Every structure is written in structure tokens, then in C-alpha cells.
Amino acid sequence: MNADExxxxxxxxxxxxPKDMPKEWVDKLAQIDCERKxxxxxxxxxxxxxxxxxxxxxxxxxxxxxxxxxxxQEARAYADALLKALSTPSEKTPRxxx
Numbered sequence: 001m002n003a004d005e006x007x008x009x010x011x012x013x014x015x016x017x018p019k020d021m022p023k024e025w026v027d028k029l030a031q032i033d034c035e036r037k038x039x040x041x042x043x044x045x046x047x048x049x050x051x052x053x054x055x056x057x058x059x060x061x062x063x064x065x066x067x068x069x070x071x072x073q074e075a076r077a078y079a080d081a082l083l084k085a086l087s088t089p090s091e092k093t094p095r096x097x098x
Contacts (some may be wrong), residue, residue, distance in 0.1 A: 050071060
């Protein structure tokens with residue numbers, strides 16, 4: 001499972017620097033880029049799941065106690081389930097309509 005890999009990876013080699021930029025600046029930017037990985041896929045999927053959980057409760061807020069710990073655990077569980085499903089090879093599903 002690649003859950004801890006960056007959700008939005010970027011490489012310094014993909015960045016185009018101005019031709020007149022000093023080489024030491026380019027090298028420093030490349031080093032910073034390697035150190036800055038951003039959020040992981042697990043963190044991204046957890047945040048998205050939490051957003052959905054909270055949004056679904058917003059319309060029924062009187063019914064639900066907003067338990068932060070439970071919500072965070074549920075969001076993480078949904079994220080882990082999605083990561084597991086994505087790491088499992090799937091069978092090709094025939095397209096509808098031919």
C-alpha cells in the first residue's frame with residue numbers, strides 16, 4: 001500500500017527555471033522541493049472522508065452529537081479501506097453500451 005506517499009508529488013526536475021537563474025539557486029530549490037512532500041494519500045483521503053461525514057451530519061445536527069474522536073477514527077477507517085481497495089488489482093468491468 002502506498003498510503004504514505006505524497007498525494008501530489010512534484011519533482012524539481014519538472015520545474016522550469018529561468019535560464020539566467022544562478023545554478024546555486026536552482027540546486028537550493030531542488031533540495032527544498034525534495035524536503036517538501038505535502039500531504040500523504042492517507043491524509044488526503046481522510047480529510048475528504050471527514051468532510052463527507054461532517055456534511056452529512058450538518059443537516060441533522062440536532063440528532064447527532066459531533067464527537068470529534070469518533071469522526072476522525074471513521075474518516076481514517078474509510079481512507080484505509082479506499083487505499084486497500086486501490087492497491088488490489090481489479091477485474092476489468094465491461095463498459096455499458098458496447
